[in-house]
Amino acid sequence: MTTELLERNISTDDELVIIREFGVPKNLVFKALTEHEHIKKWSSPKKLAVTFSEGKLKVGEKYSYGMQSGEGPEFVMTGEYKEIDPPDRLVYTQSRLGAPGPETEISISLEDDEGKTTMVFHHIGFPSKEFRDGAVHGWNEAFEKLESHLASLSKDVLPVTREDNIESARNLLRFMEKKKFKEFSELFAENGKWVHPYHSGMFPAEYVGKKIISDRIKEAADRFGEVKFPIDEIFPFQDPNRVAVKHTGKLQLKDGSGVYENDYLAILSFDEHGKITEWIEYYNPIKSAKAFGLMDKIA
Incomplete structure (x- = not known):
């Protein structure tokens, strides 16, 4: 050094x-x-x-x-x-x-x-x-x-995730909160993926393509009023093109009848230009199951 x-x-x-x-x-x-x-x-x-x-x-x-x-x-x-x-x-x-x-x-x-x-x-x-x-x-x-x-x-375990990639991870959540869908879309590579390991009828296993991902986020956002995604912690990787973000999701129903809340872990991969190639989104399946009654109101 x-x-x-x-x-x-x-x-x-x-x-x-x-x-x-x-x-x-x-x-x-x-x-x-x-x-x-x-x-x-x-x-x-x-x-x-x-x-x-x-x-x-x-x-x-x-x-x-x-x-x-x-x-x-x-x-x-x-x-x-x-x-x-x-x-x-x-x-x-x-x-x-x-x-x-x-x-x-x-x-x-x-x-x-x-x-x-x-x-x-x-x-x-x-x-x-x-x-x-x-x-x-x-x-x-x-x-x-x-x-x-x-x-x-x-010489041991050194997190080396690029700072611009960490900032893009923050912006992913900021742009969803502010419903800036154009800016959100530009974070992704043309064939970027949004992957759901716990996929269901509401979310398929994955979406492919920046426009498809952005359209799906906008469609989901239209069902809610205020949404918040406060970050709990950011975990750098030794790989400069990967980062993990632990965060909460708080989504207010438009009719004012309640808030859907869950815990998330997003694992993001980036290309050499700093564009997101893969967004793997984990959530707490137990909290999700308990919220089905609430989610039925926006189905």
Whole structure:
């Protein structure tokens, strides 16, 4: 893994910017920046080890982690999450527990470039140039540890789904919610497939062709009022042209008599142009069976 480092000293003494390039996708970098099992591997200068990391990754929630060298004193860093936009941006405050000094703020932006990631790290609020210079040294050592940790992960199981394919997976659900059928259709390859492993009289085993798929989605949407497909989790693959999306479906009946709700797992495959070649849609068959009485109202 190669790393490009640029330190830029802002005109004032209370902030720093560090830019690094990592040779892995940004979704993996974001995981390493936010998940406790990864934070414990890198988030300290070289002579210190992370003793613990805790806190819920949610805006408004507190986090903390400790650093220690041998039998020396433990330093505890703490703060609050201000902005979380995975895998693109993270903003949080930070201060040292029990130590004098102001609370500082850190913002991290990640940009993907053909499987590599450029990280822009911006830390503001230092009380002096000396304080800031110490932070530059500490963060650079920590990011060297992060680089090594990311390299070790890439040798094991490394999700490498292309970011544009992940975004297309999100758009698949967004366009159905907003009933943008033209945009929905353009996500698919000409002979793309929509496959139903649990096919029935309502849905055949598969639909083939972008126009046929879009027409069928529009026909189904006409039976409902508001529809929502909130995403629970996105699962990258080692194959850059596949991704899985776990989501919920909440479909309001037009007559206001109820809501059909189910759990879904969509597995999407893409061609080299980023078009969907196959959409396999699994759902909870037990919930579906229990809803037959409700579904009869729109048959």
